[in-house]
Amino acid sequence: MKRVLIILAIITAAILVAGFYLWDSYDSKQLEMPDTYKTILERGYLIAGVKEDTKPFGYKDTDGTLKGLDIDIAKAIAKSIFRDENKLKLVSVTPSDRLIKLTTGDVDLVIATMTVTPQRMDLIDFSHSYFIAGQTVLVPVDSKITALSDLAGENAGVIFGTTAEKNLRTLVPTAKVFGYRTYNDAYKALKDGTIKAITSDDTILRNYALNDKSVRILNKRYSKEPYAVGIRKGKENKILLEKVNFVIKTLITNNSINHLYAKWGLR
Ligand code: GLU
Numbered sequence: 479m480k481r482v483l484i485i486l487a488i489i490t491a492a493i494l495v496a497g498f499y500l501w502d503s504y505d506s507k508q509l510e511m512p513d514t515y516k517t518i519l520e521r522g523y524l525i526a527g528v529k530e531d532t533k534p535f536g537y538k539d540t541d542g543t544l545k546g547l548d549i550d551i552a553k554a555i556a557k558s559i560f561r562d563e564n565k566l567k568l569v570s571v572t573p574s575d576r577l578i579k580l581t582t583g584d585v586d587l588v589i590a591t592m593t594v595t596p597q598r599m600d601l602i603d604f605s606h607s608y609f610i611a612g613q614t615v616l617v618p619v620d621s622k623i624t625a626l627s628d629l630a631g632e633n634a635g636v637i638f639g640t641t642a643e644k645n646l647r648t649l650v651p652t653a654k655v656f657g658y659r660t661y662n663d664a665y666k667a668l669k670d671g672t673i674k675a676i677t678s679d680d681t682i683l684r685n686y687a688l689n690d691k692s693v694r695i696l697n698k699r700y701s702k703e704p705y706a707v708g709i710r711k712g713k714e715n716k717i718l719l720e721k722v723n724f725v726i727k728t729l730i731t732n733n734s735i736n737h738l739y740a741k742w743g744l745r
Contacts, residue, residue, distance in 0.1 A: 512714065513714050513717060514586060514710070514714055514715045514717070514718045515559075515717035515718045515721065516717075517586075518559065518586055518718070519559070522560075522565060523556070523560070523565040523566055523567050524552070524555060524556045524559060524560075524565065524566050524567070524586055524587075525566075525567045525569060525584075525585045525586045526552040526555070526556075526566060526567070526568055526569070526585060526586065526587055526588070526589055527569050527570075527571035527576055527579050527580060527584070527585035527587070527588040527589070527590055528544060528546075528548050528549055528552060528568050528569070528570065528571065528588075528589055528590055529546075529548065529570070529571065529572070529590045529591060530544055530570040531660050531661045531662050532546070532548075532590075532591050532661060532682050533546065533682075533685045534546050534547060534681075534685060534742035534743060534744065535547050535548045535590075535591045535681070535682070535705075535742075536548045536549055536589075536590060536591070544568045544570075546742065547609070547738055547739070547741075547742045547744065548589040548590060548591065549568065549589075550738050550741075550742075551589050551608060551707070551725075551726070551729070551738075552566055552568065552589050553566060554725050554729060554734075555587075555707075555721070555722055555725050558721065558724070558725045558728075559721065569584060569585050571585070571588060571590050572637075572638075572639070572659055572660060573590075573592075573637050573638060573639035573640045574637075574638040574639035574659060575639075576588045576590050576592065576639075576708070577598070577601060577602065577639075577708070580602060580708055580709075580710060581601065581602065581710060583710075586709075586718065587707050587708060587709050587718065587722065588707065588708035588709075589707050589708075590708075591611070591679060591681075591682060591705055592705060592706065592707075592708050593611075593641050593679075593703040593704060593705060593706075594607060594704050594705075594706045595641060598708070601711070602708045602709065602710060602711060603708070603709045603710070603711050603715065603719055604706040604707065604708060604709070605706045605707035605708075605709065605719065605722045605723050605726055606706065606723050606726045606727060606730075607704035607705060607706045608705055608706065608707075608726050608729070608730075608735065609681075609704070609705040609739075609744070610702060610703065610704050610705070611679040611680055611681045611682075611703040611705065612679065612680050612699030612700070612701055612702055612703055613626075613641065613642045613645055613677060613678065613679060613680070613699060613700040613701040613703065614677070614678075614679070614680040614683060614695050614696050614697075614698065614699055614700065615629070615675050615676070615677045615683075615695065615696045615698075616668065616675060616676045616677075616678075616683040616686055616687065616693055616694070616695050617674065617675045617693065617694060617695075617696070618668070618674075618692060618693055618694075619691065619692050619693060619694050621674065621675070621694075623674060623675055623696070624696065625696065625698060626646070626649060626650060626677065626696075626698070626700050627649070627650060629646065629650050629653040629674070629675055629677070630650050630652045630653060631652050631653070631654070632653060632654065632674045632675070633654045633656055633672065633673045633674055634646060634650075634653045634654065634655055634656065634673060634674065634675050634676075634677060635656045635657075635658060635664040635667055635668060635672075635673040635675065635676040635677070636655055636656070636657055636658070636664070636676070636677055636678065637657070637658055637659070637660070637661060637664060637678055638657040638658065638659055640678055640679075641701065641703060642677045642678045642679070642701075643655070643657065645677075645700060645701055646677050649700070656672065656673050661676075661678070661682065661686075664676045665686055668693065677700075679703050680695060680699060681744060683695050707722050707726070709722065
């Protein structure tokens with residue numbers, strides 16, 4: 479009997495020791511996860527996901543380069559990391575692929591007119607907000623549409639994956655929703671009469687009204703859209719998040735952000 483007890487005690491001790499080692503190696507593996515900030519430093523440049531059809535935040539200029547407020551923020555982050563704003567690779571993203579491109583590691587961060595929402599916060603982390611937009615509607619200048627609710631029963635354009643798509647489906651469930659991947663596709667559909675309106679952020683839609691007198695935006699706002707930089711979750715992304723927050727806070731406290739707003743006609 480005594481022998482059996484001793485054997486049992488040895489087996490229990492062995493299980494405990496094995497468990498301890500397994501847990502310990504799991505924990506050190508966690509610690510060994512490559513830190514994103516270190517990876518960026520070793521690579522020698524930052525990879526930022528930005529828009530290319532969303533003037534004045536991220537758009538392709540006639541010379542083919544990407545420009546806009548979001549791109550200037552990406553440059554400020556690259557400058558803070560490398561003392562050189564050109565140590566930056568810009569990758570085009572759309573509202574429907576930006577979360578995938580971020581979470582799969584195609585980009586280090588996303589600066590793409592992206593609103594902070596509780597649903598997105600379940601998937602990724604956000605920096606401090608650097609701009610606040612609001613949802614509105616773009617219509618032909620002679621349109622009878624005066625409110626979002628007027629889209630009931632009408633063909634209404636949205637950009638797939640945006641907050642405005644979700645809001646429209648919730649607030650006006652009878653609207654016939656036409657989804658587009660890009661703003662330019664939605665705009666073409668508005669111009670050829672396929673849709674009666676486009677709903678999205680005021681700052682993005684206003685640009686179409688500024689450049690085309692045959693369209694206008696409604697004065698009403700249907701949401702508050704705080705824009706922030708998106709970063710992957712996890713402790714290996716913490717240093718990058720702190721760096722981005724430092725850059726945004728500095729832009730705000732030294733007033734550079736207001737110069738950027740003025741540069742891009744935002745205030
Ligand atoms: N701010 C809106 C969103 O995050 C629209 C953004 C966009 O079209 O990029 O869904």
